[in-house]
Amino acid sequence: MGLLHLSLLAVSIIGVGIVDARWRLFLWAEPRRALLVLLAGVAVLLVWDLVGIATGIFAREANPFSTGILLAPHLPIEEPVFLLFLVQVTMVLYTGARRILRSREERRR
Numbered sequence: 001m002g003l004l005h006l007s008l009l010a011v012s013i014i015g016v017g018i019v020d021a022r023w024r025l026f027l028w029a030e031p032r033r034a035l036l037v038l039l040a041g042v043a044v045l046l047v048w049d050l051v052g053i054a055t056g057i058f059a060r061e062a063n064p065f066s067t068g069i070l071l072a073p074h075l076p077i078e079e080p081v082f083l084l085f086l087v088q089v090t091m092v093l094y095t096g097a098r099r100i101l102r103s104r105e106e107r108r109r
Helices: 004-023 031-054 078-108
Strands: 070-072
Touching: 004 078, 031 078
Parallel strands: none
Antiparallel strands: none
């Protein structure tokens, strides 16, 4: 049960990756730029988490769904994986929405 959260995150990342690959929205459209955005987004959010941990706003409680592996005090290994998923899904949704809106605009002309 300890790998459930990490496993579900991995499945989610793969699922969003399949949607991305099918419609070439983000990573499959411009891999270099997308990797930079992913890394920058995860880095900013990870710093945000670390500041929250340092100030006592964020804390981790043990649970049966996580691995229990900590990268730092109160920072489980699942957190950067979740942040990767968060940035990925946000960018796929953003690029998909832009494409839909652009397509609608072109049809109106």
